[in-house]
Amino acid sequence: MSHPSEHNPHIVPREKLDFGLDQAIPKYWLGGDAFKTRLFDAMSTIFPEGERFFISCVRDFRDQVTDPHLKREIKDFIRQEGQHGIIHNQFNDHLRQQGINVDRLERATRDWLFDFLRKHLPRKHTLAITAASEHLTAIMAEAMFERRDVMGAADPRMFAMYAWHAMEEMxxxxxxxxxxxxxxxxxxxxxxITLLEVTFFFNLRMLSYTNYMLRKDRFSRWERAKLFAKGMWWLYGYQGLFSSCWRAYLRYYKPGYHPWQEPPVASYGVWLDTFNRTGDPVEAGRVVYKSALV
Structure with a gap:
């Protein structure tokens, strides 16, 4: 199994970050587009319980780890994932103020992950679900931040929050x-098999939550149908957000695959250099936007 060490960046937990989420954020912060905004908002409601699930599934095997390097990586992984949940919870308070029942959505996610998957499936299987989910989130970073047309119209604070999350996923x-x-x-x-499961159920849950949010925004059934028709092409059509990742996605199915057979995307280095220099995740996001997106 090949995993070139030169491609493996350090896992650095970054805590107490300020994205300015205590200030007003436009309701449709992604270029005024209701579907695109609510899709990312839906992901944000999934992340806190999702990160807690990932941490739990890795912890199941932590006591069996003997490699000191892997032990350290597990510790830093847990700290990073914990911070992701904290920051997304901060943003999710904005959704609550908009009338979105975030608690209901988080409860539905928790019931699926903890009351069904972790209760009824072997620990090996839920760990495999975690590894597959990490593959999806890592390749989504490439789709989101290597192309200007995906996140380029986002509010700078939201751009920075998702950029930070994506870089740490890598x-x-x-x-x-x-x-x-x-x-x-x-x-x-x-x-x-678990990658197929994650692909299906993550997309299903994300789209159902998006539909719920648009319904709460008082879009009629016909208006939502039109938004979804356009949005599904943006996601899965030619050069779509997800369809553009198909090569990276399929690599997981290769026998002998390892995540470090592919280095982090170019924007990772730009983000990391700026953050290390300034300590400001919003500035790091701004520089990624200016110099790394084409």
Whole structure:
């Protein structure tokens, strides 16, 4: 199994970050587009419980890890994922103020992840679900921040929040995978089946939450149908947000695959250099927007 060390960045927990989320944020912060905004808002409501699920699934095997390097990576992975949940919870308060029942959505996510998956499936399987989910979030970073047309119209604070999340996903994208392979001994079949499961259920949940939010925004059924028709092409059509990642997505199905066979995207280096110099995640996002997007 190949995982070139030169491609492996350090996992750095970054805490107490200020994105200006205590200030007013436009309701449709992604270029005034209701569907695109609510899609990312839907993801934000999934992340806190999702991150807690990932942490739990990796912790299941932490006591079996003997490699000191992997132990350290697990510790930093947990700290990063914990911060992701905290920051998204801060933003989710804005959604509550807009009349979105975030607690209801988080409860639905929690029921699925903890009361169904973790209660009824083997720990190896839920760890494999975590590794597959980390693959999806890592390749989404490439789709979101290597193209100006995806996030270019976003409010700078929201752009910065999602950029920070994406860059840290690239730093720890191999942790759950390494625990799955080296400690849990998950085989190829379970690995690829769980990616299919995650792909289907994540998209289904994200789109259902998007529809709920648009309904709360008082879009009629016909208006939502039109928004979804246009939005689904933006997601899955030619050069769509998700369809443009198909090569990176399919690499997970290759026998012998490892996440570090691919280095972080170019915008990662730009973001990291700026953040290390300024300590300001919003400024790091601004520089990514100016110099890394084409």
């Amino acid at each position: 730093e720890h994208k191999a942790v759950a995978y390494d625990v799955m392979q080296k400690v849990a001994g998950v085989g190829y079949l379970r690995r690829v």
